[in-house]
Amino acid sequence: MERKKSYIEDVERGIYDIVDQEKHAYIVDKGLTEEIITEISQVKNEPQWMLDFRLKCLKIYKSMPVPMWSADLSELDIENIVHYVKPDAKQSHTWDDVPDYIKNTFERLGIPQAERESLAGVGAQYDSEVIYHSMSEHLARQGVIYMDIDKALIEYEDIIKEYFMTLITPHDHKFAALHGAVWSGGSYVYVPEGVQVDLPLQSYFRLNAKGAGQFEHTLIIVEKGASLHFIEGCSAPKYSVQNLHAGAVELFIREGAKLRYSTIENWSRNMYNLNTKRALVDAHGTIEWISGSFGSKVSMLYPMSILQGAHAKSEFTGVTFASTGQYLDTGMKVIHAAPYTNSTVHAKSISKNGGYAYYRSLLRVLESAHNCKSTVNCESLMLDNFSKSDTLPIIELFNDQVDIGHEAKIGRISDDAIFYMMSRGISEEEAKAMVVRGFVEPISKELPLEYAVELNNLITMELEGTIG
Amino acid sequence: MVQLAIPKWKRMPLPEDIFASGESDxxxxxxxxxxxxxxxxxxxxxxxxxxxxxxxxxxxxxxxxxxxxxxxxxxxxxxxxxxxxxxxxxxxxxxxxxxxxxxxxxxxxxxxxxxxxxxxxxxxxxxxxxxxxxxxxxxxxxxxxxxxxxxxxxxxxxxxxxxxxxxxxxxxxxxxxxxxxxxxxxxxxxxxxxxxxxxxxxxxxxxxxxxxxxxxxxxxxxxxxxxxxxxxxxxxxxxxxxxxxxxxxxxxxxxxxxxxxxxxxxxxxxxxxxxxxxxxxxxxxxxxxLDQEQLFYIMSRGHSKKRAEQLIILSSFSEMMEDLSEDKRQSINDWISRRLQVERQISDF
Missing domain, CATH: 2.160.20 (Pectate Lyase C-like)
Incomplete structure (x- = not known):
């Protein structure tokens, strides 16, 4: 007897796909040349060393091959991407000063409301520049710095020069080099020693320009004994041409400090999301990654924790949802470089309607990292037979005094669970959504309420459609 | 014989003479x-x-x-x-x-x-x-x-x-x-x-x-x-x-x-x-x-630490050998013990 199966159609992405009219104050030509890089640097009035660095990165970029070990990037035409788009808006500290069409976009995305209700500071980037930035006064009084990184390059040049792209170097991979060459916008956060930032800070990155790239750089330094929750959101409307996101996130967590870095990524389905994130954790420090990857055509995203101090700790909790036409290659890297370090990875992926979810991770324990512990857990849910789901967690041990555990599971929604819920009067569609929401519950419960709701909305949005 | 290319393995480099011909028996x-x-x-x-x-x-x-x-x-x-x-x-x-x-x-x-x-x-x-x-x-x-x-x-x-x-x-x-x-x-x-x-x-x-x-x-x-x-x-x-x-x-x-x-x-x-x-x-x-609790248990039964370690190691292989005869299992255990250069006599477990 043929077994009946349920399938789910693709959906509209609602508010995320609303396109604003393009109004640019400045836009560079398509492609990647020394002239364009120089032009970007001059428009931003950067110091000479930064221009030199950008040009060096361009050379490295051009010398490196396109990575072949994962997604097919052959359709990504860098020469057809606009690498810098300055919106027709100056940076302001009140939403009233932001042009209406941009403000309305962020209103739809719920950023001002979240700022009023649950955030200690917000940065909003539109295309290549940050157009809104604010932080509560009591944090400023404690010495917390939260500003866009272009501004920090002027006001805190020495610090930026000391830290910028030292954790993610242009030699790491081709798109790290690209980032070094064309970066624009992003956030700089400095939390002084002992300061506990009670409410999260959020930076939201919206890419509106058709065929453009977004290359924001986030640099966060959390000093000894301090703590911070930083939220990163990103989205873009869907176009028929390619967009590219190659941002970089460098996090420095000092002794005994704690940083939670949460991301809800909902790029449009024409986006190549080739982002790089890395955290360096000192003794007794903690990095917590919370990650939700929903959008993009192609994602290659593997946040890395380098535990360089004894008793440093890394936790990763992430969910990836791949649907029609999406190849989401996500995962996590942990380097245990000091004794008594601890890491936990809890990853979930869902694939439906031909989506391809690939979980890829690396756990490396160096010779010096004795008495370390690590637990890696990944689960994959396939919602239909057209989809693909792969899991490849790599473990490299150079030390015997370790306690390493890894588990992975793959499967589909239990028919018994659906049948049970339907017998209780719940529709098949809702029953399936409930199971999926339950599947990602370990992630959503780690997010602030508003973002957990957004995560659930995204899941519901992904699951809407015909079942039968 | 055709000269064969030596595969290039990333994690385990191979020697140049793996396809060398010679006396074979x-x-x-x-x-x-x-x-x-x-x-x-x-x-x-x-x-x-x-x-x-x-x-x-x-x-x-x-x-x-x-x-x-x-x-x-x-x-x-x-x-x-x-x-x-x-x-x-x-x-x-x-x-x-x-x-x-x-x-x-x-x-x-x-x-x-x-x-x-x-x-x-x-x-x-x-x-x-x-x-x-x-x-x-x-x-x-x-x-x-x-x-x-x-x-x-x-x-x-x-x-x-x-x-x-x-x-x-x-x-x-x-x-x-x-x-x-x-x-x-x-x-x-x-x-x-x-x-x-x-x-x-x-x-x-x-x-x-x-x-x-x-x-x-x-x-x-x-x-x-x-x-x-x-x-x-x-x-x-x-x-x-x-x-x-x-x-x-x-x-x-x-x-x-x-x-x-x-x-x-x-x-x-x-x-x-x-x-x-x-x-x-x-x-x-x-x-x-090695599991410290297992070591402790075996040592509490009067075995030396070396012997206890040996027994735990041998037990790793026992599941693989369950279809073999007792003699065969014993000879393999002896071989492993020699390889480990530890005490040979383990039958008093």
Whole structure:
């Protein structure tokens, strides 16, 4: 007897796909040349060393091959991407000063409301520049710095020069080099020693320009004994041409400090999301990654924790949802470089309607990292037979005094669970959504309420459609 | 012989002379029941999987001096067929084909041994055809000298309702590259792989166990257990593939590595490749030192720490050897103990 199966159609992405009219104050030509890089640097009035660095990165970029070990990037035409788009808006500290069409976009995305209700500071980037930035006064009084990184390059040049792209170097991979060459916008956060930032800070990155790239750089330094929750959101409307996101996130967590870095990524389905994130954790420090990857055509995203101090700790909790036409290659890297370090990875992926979810991770324990512990857990849910789901967690041990555990599971929604819920009067569609929401519950419960709701909305949005 | 390119492996560099030709021979002692038909030839039409790579395939097919086809006749049951090879030349290449006819049942053991002073490049290709409803267990015991190299490709095709179990005990050789594949082609076929390895000194090993679910309601289990000591290096790949058309299949894979001292290198690459939604696939891996609670318990029974460690190590392999006779198990335990250079007498446990 043929077994009946349920399938789910693709959906509209609602508010995320609303396109604003393009109004640019400045836009560079398509492609990647020394002239364009120089032009970007001059428009931003950067110091000479930064221009030199950008040009060096361009050379490295051009010398490196396109990575072949994962997604097919052959359709990504860098020469057809606009690498810098300055919106027709100056940076302001009140939403009233932001042009209406941009403000309305962020209103739809719920950023001002979240700022009023649950955030200690917000940065909003539109295309290549940050157009809104604010932080509560009591944090400023404690010495917390939260500003866009272009501004920090002027006001805190020495610090930026000391830290910028030292954790993610242009030699790491081709798109790290690209980032070094064309970066624009992003956030700089400095939390002084002992300061506990009670409410999260959020930076939201919206890419509106058709065929453009977004290359924001986030640099966060959390000093000894301090703590911070930083939220990163990103989205873009869907176009028929390619967009590219190659941002970089460098996090420095000092002794005994704690940083939670949460991301809800909902790029449009024409986006190549080739982002790089890395955290360096000192003794007794903690990095917590919370990650939700929903959008993009192609994602290659593997946040890395380098535990360089004894008793440093890394936790990763992430969910990836791949649907029609999406190849989401996500995962996590942990380097245990000091004794008594601890890491936990809890990853979930869902694939439906031909989506391809690939979980890829690396756990490396160096010779010096004795008495370390690590637990890696990944689960994959396939919602239909057209989809693909792969899991490849790599473990490299150079030390015997370790306690390493890894588990992975793959499967589909239990028919018994659906049948049970339907017998209780719940529709098949809702029953399936409930199971999926339950599947990602370990992630959503780690997010602030508003973002957990957004995560659930995204899941519901992904699951809407015909079942039968 | 055609000059073959040396494959470039990222994690386990290969020596330049792995395809060197030379004197090739081994003496064999066999205990074969009559119900297995042995022919000194190999099928003309051979299905070649990727395994270790084309160079290895070509080399084995050209250099093989030991071509053998074993056929377990339809519906016959064989308690145990036993081959013991003593390898004493610089080269030994062999093709072994095992045909388990429908409804047959057999346990076949092939053991390789040699003097510690001998060096051999041992290349091996084993192909198993497990026909409908067969129940075959192949066990390969590799105890080559610490100078030798062992390159083995083992591939099994399992038809409807068949059950093929492949156990490999990889105990010797300076360099081992082992690829074991099972292709579950028929409904309700079952594949079972067990790998036990002992790596001491500066031994290097690259193991790959791959299970391909290609039909509905297929089931599989992969278990790898090993012990690493000194400056050895291990790469283990456990792959579970669920191809389209394999609904209601279940596959599980586990790996346990025991690390005995600093300086060992242990890489694990477990992969789940899924193209079918209605399946259950699981893998688990763990690596750690000897269990301190087990050590404490055994020592509390009056054993020295050295003896307690030895017993725990030997217990890692016991699951792999459960189908062997008591004598055989004991001789392998003795061999492992010698290799570990620890106390030999363990029977008072």
């Amino acid at each position: 081994a003496s064999c002692v066999a205990d074969i029941p009559q119900r297995i038909v042995v022919q000194r030839r190999f099928p003309q039409r051979l299905r070649m999987e990727k395994s270790l790579g084309n160079s290895f395939n070509i080399f084995v097919s050209q250099a093989s001096k030991n071509n053998m086809t074993m056929t377990v006749k339809r519906s016959f049951e064989v308690q145990q067929a036993y081959y013991h090879y003593t390898v004493h030349k610089p080269c030994f290449a062999e093709n072994i084909h095992i045909e388990a006819e429908a409804g047959s049942k057999a346990f076949i053991v092939i053991e390789y041994d040699q003097d510690d002073s001998v060096f051999t490049n041992h290349h091996q290709w084993i192909q198993i055809n497990g026909r409908k409803g067969c129940d075959l267990h192949l066990m390969v015991i590799q105890k080559l000298s610490p100078k030798s190299r062992y390159f083995s490709q083992q591939v099994a095709y399992v038809e409807e309702g068949g059950n093929v179990k492949i156990t490999t005990l990889s105990l010797g050789a300076a360099l081992t590259a082992l690829s074991v594949e099972e292709h579950l082609l028929g409904r309700r076929a079952n594949g079972d792989m067990k790998l036990g390895y002992l790596l001491v000194g500066d031994q290097r090993s690259d193991y790959c166990n791959s299970m391909f679910h290609k039909a509905p309601q297929t089931t599989s289990n992969i278990l790898a257990k090993g012990v690493l000591r000194d400056q050895c290096k291990k790469v283990y790949r456990g792959n579970l593939f669920f191809d389209p058309g394999s609904p209601q299949s279940v596959g599980r894979e586990e790996e346990f590595a025991t690390l005995l001292n600093p300086g060992v290198v242990a890489n694990s690459l477990p992969a789940l490749i899924c193209r079918e939604d209605d399946v259950i696939g699981e893998h688990a891996a763990s690596a750690s030192q």
